Amino acid sequence: MAEATPAGSGEVPRPSAPPPDGMLRIRGGIGGLSFQFEELLAGAAALDGVVRELYALEAEADGVRRALFDYQSDSYSSGSNAIIAVGEAGRDVGRVRAELEHIAAQVRACHREYEFTEARNALLLRIGVSGPEYGSALRPFELPGVRDQVEHGMAMAPAGLALLLGLPAPLAGAVGMLSGPADVRHAIRGLSTTPGLEFLRPRPVTVVGSETAVANVDLSPAGLLRRAEAVGRTSGDIEVIRVDGGNRRAWTVILPGTQLGGLPEGTNPFDAAGIAEGLGYDSQATAGAIRQALRQAGAESGEQLAVVGYSQGGIHAMNLSRDKAFLAEFDLKFVLTAGSPVGGITPESGIGSLHLEHQNDWVPGADGLANADTKDRVTVTLTNELVMPPPQDFGLGPGHRLENYADGAEAVSASRDPSLQASTAALAAVAGAGGTATVTRFSLRREALPAQGVVTAPGPDRRAGQPPTARSAPRTGPAVKPVPLGVAG
Template identity: 35%
Template sequence: MSPVVSPNGRTVVGPAAGPAGSALTGALVEELAGAVVDRAVGPGVGTGITTGSGAGGGAGREDEVLVVRGGAGGLVADGLAMAGAAQVLHRSALVLGEVGADVVALVARAALTAAPVVDPAGAGAVAQALAVAVGPGGTGGTAAACGALAARLAVAGAAYEEAEGLVDRSLARLRGGAAAAAGSALGAAARRPEVWAASGSTVLVAASATALVWVAVRGGGLVGEVGDAAAGALADGRLDPRERAALSASAAAMPDALEVLAREDAAAAGGALAAEASRLAAQHPRALQHLVAALPPLLAAAARGGGGGPRPSATATALPHGDRWAWPPRDVADLAAGVAVLAAQDGALRPTRVEVRAAGPARSVTPARGTADLLARARPMAGGGALSPAGRATSAAPIAVERVVDAAGARRWVVVLPPTQTTAAPWDEVTTNPADLGTDLRGVGELPTAMTRAAVEAMDRAGVAPDEPVLLVGYSQGGITAAQLAADPALRSRFAVDAVLTAGAPVGGLDVPPDVAVLSLEHEEDWIASLEGADAPATPSRTTVLRDLPDAATAPGPGEPADGMAGHDLGRYRETAALVDASDDPSLVTWRARVAPYLAGEGTTASARLFLAERRPPGGG
């Protein structure tokens, strides 16, 4: 297994050869292999450790290795910036070339006089200086080097642009194609009365689950190989025609390869496949991300009723209260928004009002000392009783607004948003706590929620001024709300959102602008963080830390339910945050510098106010 690194910065280990990657030579992959060490870091040991995979399994992985995607030290490429730089260099090459010609002409004109005759020694010195200045070691050589660098940079920029499109298209094609095929079969089956008579929805659900697990486990790996190989091939900024042709052929052949796999698997014992799928799914909780991402195309195909009819066109209809409806859903956000419109409170069908009240006066607190300390602010919100339909022993959702004043008197704010407080079904009105599953659904659907409204009111009432920088902190649902607020242009016009810290939150689909620094912590074992069906974009402003928890940490304790929630535990996320505080990964160092003004420092003081938000009937008192 040769490690490669993809252009979005995710560190992976993938086979150098395989159904799709075999076209890439081992030598090329080996050449690129060194890049991987830059992005896997252990606490206090600096860069240079990686023994495992973000995508391929935990065999041999060291427990406390973080995988860092994106951020200031991330592996990203901006083709336009590269093309712009290439133009600058190209111009420099031309200018240097012209300088050489001009200088030769100037000296030649002087040489046409009696000067060489009357002062031959001086003329010799000039000739020597001229050769140095404009010859191969002078402007002539520099112009050539500059031109070559410009040309190579332009090619690299174009290759990155091309490859990103290639990988994206390949992923979309595979997910869409495979899920559409499964959905088509389901749709055709659903139209047969005997299927319903026999087992009804159970058959559909089982078939859907099997199809999606298969797509995720088999198809996802296939795409991963092609995508990572493409990314790896481009990591050095070069893509020769042979590599380009090989990659294109691999990508084009993916659907066929998938079909072959499907035939092979179908021919194999069904039980063996199911066992393998179950085993792999258990080992890779984040495969749920692929399952979720496959749902929209599967639904779209099922909606056609099978038989490969024309794809129905999907358009989003704007509804009151910021809701929208799109059928068939184009993506996970559409799907969640659609379900939320039908099922959750707060929207067009069942609007609610949110009431925010202060829970006592502001009290002095010790400023946070780091990322782990910031995340610890959410601990009281995640405790206070087991998560149940009735809520965490309270009918209101807490929001903490902390004012941080530095020695110079500058004010900054840390707003801590709560995780889900109740497991009541979205349509269940058993609690007035707005941090409910309906808010989760609306958040993933990128719709405004009672909690986003409550947060805005809490910030207003705390006295956050428009020009005072704000750091939003949220665990689980709190992370969704934080990212939603940061992604909302209307909110950013009222408050200076500067940074966002999320933990265990599915925020990959939310489009946070580049001037807001985002750090997202995700555990490989945390399926909650995968519910948006997408990786967060690995941009310079957006850093995602992935941590593979030790097995002992995710095993349920005596008497604990095996609900897969151990990976979502806030305590574990605080540990991960502590690793972030100790890491010397460039992205994490940059993050710490960004949030340093919100943390304890010489002369810095802090005070916090707690607000409580509750749902109220619209127009009620």
């Protein structure tokens, strides 16, 4: 645990945020502030138990001292010395007990200061005044990056809308306080009911084809993200990797980022409407297709798995971590995301996650919420300088490029930060280190809008749990050149 006051200095230990590690700015995990406070409060509770025992010992010593009074006259010198010795021992116990009480009280006072700061920041967020300039003792003179500016703007959206409608500034501030930060989920659901925006509503997603091969796979964080880039080159595809390690099998699911074009309009689950499904409808349809793909790949109930997602894929991946139907069937242990707005998604207890964001990538801040700082959830902000791509390759900006995140993942794996070491170890415990694995690419399709008159091919008629064969069903949509399964990147 990182401490601003080292042990043995005679001062009460106070938690401190992890220092930057090169281009990595780390938040959460076993070195994060929240877990440090959890440890300190647990320690304070343990001290309370010791204090109670010392109170009893003090009382017992005083009882012994008083009992010796009756024998003092038998041998005045030795009797007096015994009474004095027992009395001094009792007072020594009292001094230790008082010091432990003081330490426990100081720890709790430190925690109250932390809670006050968090409550203050939450209040500022509710009134639409937020951003990295608040509660940022680590970098008070650092200008906010694009990611933080977007998150700040999203948090201020209700007050900004009130100003746009002509309300006076004080009243607009009150609107921001009452409504809180922008509720992206509510906004998307509202938009999907607007005439002409029906395509934002979720529609059934099914598996329509698969290809299976045995390949040599790099299962490091960087290797998995590069696989997400390769999977994303084919519209509507996801990848399921089976690793046979020892007495158990484990699975890793790879989900790509947003894809535009390449399939009949509205049939690609990872198009723009897929973002709306992820942020507004908890990935209900896509999660069902992922469960279907896992069953067809041969995954059985209760088997462990990790899910990796880039951009939109990270939203779907994190939604699986709170999907009760999915978790009832599979033992999801870890989620890795890169460039994904997932601050509003809270996973079930015991599921670890590692989130890579770049300070100049606006996409992770698009939901207006920062990722929680917990023991099992680590967020890494990359601060490396970026190379500006040519205009035709600009996309969502240089900070959002997946290769940049893959390079950051390599730095994460090399880091000696305790939070990152624990997080990458948790991922490796499920996915393994790499080697020969069975890889299945699945083609997913969303049901087309009825008004469009598009009929999607039916999914393969296969009982749940039956593994697919290579090319078990034809792909739909335009022909694409497949990416070799053994190539990471």
